[in-house]
Amino acid sequence: MSTTTFDDTPRIEPTARPSYLTEENTVASWLFTRDHKRIALLFFASITFFFFVGGGAAALIRMNLATPEGLLQPSLYNRMFTMHGIIMVWFFLIPSIPTTFGNFFVPLMIGARDLAFPRVNLLSWYVFNLSGLVVLYALIMGAADTGWTFYTPLSTVYANGYVFAAAMAVFINGFSSIMTALNFIVTIHRLRAPGMTWMRLPLFVWAIYAVSVVMLTATPVLAMDTFLLAVERFIGIGLFDPRHGGDPLLWQHMFWFYSHPAVYIMILPAMGVVSEIIPCYARRPIFGYAGMTIALMAIAILSFFVWAHHMFVAGISIYAGVAFSLLTFFVAVPSAIKVFNWTVSLHKGRITFDAPMLYALGFVLLFTLGGVTGLMLATLAVDVSVHGTYFVIAHFHYIMVGATVSAFFGALHYWWPKMTGRLYPEMWARFAAILTYVGFNLTFFPQFVLGYLGMPRRSYTYPAEWQIWNVLSSAGASILAVAYLLPLLYLGWSIFRERKADANPWAATGLEWTTPSPPPTHNFERTPRVSRGPYNYDPENDRFITQEGTPHAR
C-alpha cells in the first residue's frame, strides 16, 4: 500500500452531455421512457402516493383506537384496516425498494447501461398503475371488509364489500412484481461489467437478486389464489366451502404459501440497503461478506418452507405444527447471523452518524426486536397464546415498517445526491431519522403489552382498562406521521435550493459513485472494469479503493 499514491476524492469533469434528468423534457419523454433511472422515479411517485393513502388509513385506525368508544362506524373501521393492509403490502412494501432503488441502482452498481428488458420495465410500471387504479376504485366504491388475508369463507360467502375488485387489484399487481423480478434476474446474470464476479457484487445487488428469485417463484401462486378466490366468490364452486366438500384451510395454505415469502420480499431488499450504508459510514469492509450472501440466499430459499407457521392454531395437524415450528427456527438463524455481522461491522470503524447511518442503525435495532419477538411466535405454545392478538401486529410492524421503511428512508437519503444531483439538509434529516425511531417505538412497543394482555387484532373497540396503552400507541403514531412527512418537505426543498452534489459525496466504493451525479442517460462514459470487491474501506488510514481499483484518501 505504501507505494501507492493517493489522489483526492475523484473529481469527474462536468460532461458536455446532459444528465438523465435534463436530456429530454417533454411529458412523453417521461411516460414512454425506457431509461431505468426515469422508470425508477416514476415508480417512486406511484409508491409514495400509495404510502400516504395507506398511511391515511392507518391514521384513521389509530384515531379510532385512542378511545374505547371509537370514532368510526364499525363497518368503516373494518374497511380501513383491510385497505391499510392491502395497500401497504402490495402497493408500497413489496414494490418499494426493488422498483425504485433496485431499478435505479442495480444497473449502476454492476456497471450496466440499463436493465436487460427496458420495455418490460416500463410495462411493469403501467401494470402497477393499472392495479393501483383498480385498488383505488375498490377503495372509493366502499372498500373490502375481509382483512388483507381474505380468509375464506368470510371473503367468499359472507363479506359484502368490494372483495372482487380488491382481489383483482392484487392479481394484476402480481404481474408487475413478476416482470420486475424477471428483469433483475436476467440483468444480474447477463449484464455485469467485466470483472464484476458474483463474489464482487455489492450486497444490495445480492439482496435484489435473492428477492427477485422469491418474487418470480412465489407470485404466480398469488395469481392462482386470487383467481380461485374470485371464481369461488362469483360461482361458488365450493373449493373453500365445507358445505360443498371444500376446505377453508386450503385457502390459508395457498395464501401463506405466497404471503410468507412475501414477508421476505419486503425485508430482503432492506437488508441489502443497510449492508451498503453501514460499511460506507463505518469506513470499513462489511464483516463476513460471504456469510452475508449465503444468509441472503438461505433466507430466500427457506422462506418457502415456513408458511404454515401462520396456522398453528388453525386446526392443522399438531405434528405439522411441530415441523413448521422447527423450519421457522431455521430461517431465523441466517437473520441472526446478519444482525451480528452488521453490528460487528462497526468494530474498528471510523464512524460518522449521518442520516443514512442513523436510519441503518435504527433498522438493525428494530429488526432485532422484530426478530426476537418472531422467535417467540415461532415457539408453538407461545404462539397459541398470542396468535391473532396485537402481539402479532407489533411483531410484523417492527419488521415490515420499523425495519423496511427505515431502510427505505436510509436508501433515499444515501442515494439522494446520486438521483437528483443535490445534497439534502443533514440536520433536518438526522432529526427525521431520530423522530422515526422514537415515534415508531412509541407506536408499536405498547402493542406487545396489549397483545399478551389479549387484545384481539382487527377490533374497533376494547375494554377501558387497556386505553392507556392504546393512547400511547396513537400518540406515537402521530409522531411517526410527522417523521414520515418531514422528508417530503425538506427533500422537495433540496431539489431547488440545496448545494449540488459531486460524483461521490460520501467517498463510497461502488461503481454508482464513479459516474456524475445525476448520471447521464447511458450511465457510464466507458464500461467500467472491476478489479475488486465492493467494500474496500481502510479505517486505519482513512482511505478507500473503488471497485475499479482506484485508491483514494478521504
Added chain:
Amino acid sequence: MYHWIPFWPDTAAVNAVVVNNLYIAELGLSGLIMVTVVAMMLTFCIRYRKAASNSRADLETKTWRFEILWTVATLGAFLILFVWGAQVYIWLYKPPPADEEVYVVGKQWMWKVEHPGGQREIDALHVPVNKVVRLVMASEDVIHSFFVPAFRIKHDVVPGTLETLWFKATKTGIFRLECTQYCGLQHATMQGEIVVMEAPDYANWLDSQGVEESLAQQGAELFRAHGCSGCHGKNSTIIHAPSLTGLYGTVVHLQDGSIRVADEAYLRDCILNPRSFTVAGYPPVMPDFSGQLGEGDLLKLIAYIKSLGGKREAGR
C-alpha cells in the same frame, strides 16, 4: 374503571402457568439478545466514532470462525426453544380425560354454549374450578377463534369440522372470552365471559337453569325423527348397519382401507357425508344429511351417540 395500569394478564389455569413460564423465559432470552446487540453497537459507536483515536489496526479478516460461532450458538438456543415450545404445544392440544365436556358453537357474532345436561348459555361459559374441561367446538358460518387470555388457550373454530380444546381453571372468578379470528362486522364484540365456580356452586348453577332434557336426550329424539334409529337402532334388523353402541373413541376400519378414531369430528363427518366414510364390511347405503342438520343438532346427535358408551379418553 381501573386503578392500575394492566401489563400482565391473569394466570388462572394450569395451561396458563406452563405457557407463562415459557413466555417469561423467552422474554429473558430476548432481553439478553437485545442487550448484547445494543451494548456491542453502543461500545463500537463510541470507541470508533470518527473523532476517537483508538487504534484501527489489525482488522479481523478471518470472519468464518465468528460466523460458525454464532451460527452454532443461535441454533443451539433456538433448538431449546423449539423443543420446549413443541412439548407444551402437544400437551395443550391433546386433551387429557375430561371431567366435564361442553359444546360450543361460534356464529356471527356470538358464542353459543351447550352443557351435556341441556343447560344453554350465550357469550358465557360456567365451569367448575380444578376440573379438566373439554370443549367440542363448531362454527355455523365463518372461522372464529376461541381465546381465553387468562388461560392462554386458543383454537380456531373452522366451519365444516369440530375442534377440541381443554383447560383446567385454578382460580374462581370471571375471565374474558374472545374471538381472535376476524369474522366480519361485529367481530370486536364477539366476546363473553368464562365464569369459574367452586364445584358446589357450579352444581347449583346447573340445577337452577330449569332444563327438562339433557343434550343426549334431545339427540335421541333427533335420532328417531331423522330415521337414524331405523338402521342404527338397537332392535333394527332390516338393514345391516354398524352398531353405534360403544362406538365412541374406538378405532374404525373404513372400506377404503384407512383407519379413523371415532371422535366427535369423525361422527360429524359420517353423518354429513357417509359415502366417504363407509365402514369396512357394510354396504354404502346411508343417505347423507348435509344441509338438513344445523351445528347445534349435530352436536346433540353426537352427544347421544357418545351416551351409548365408548372410550372416554378419545381426543386428538
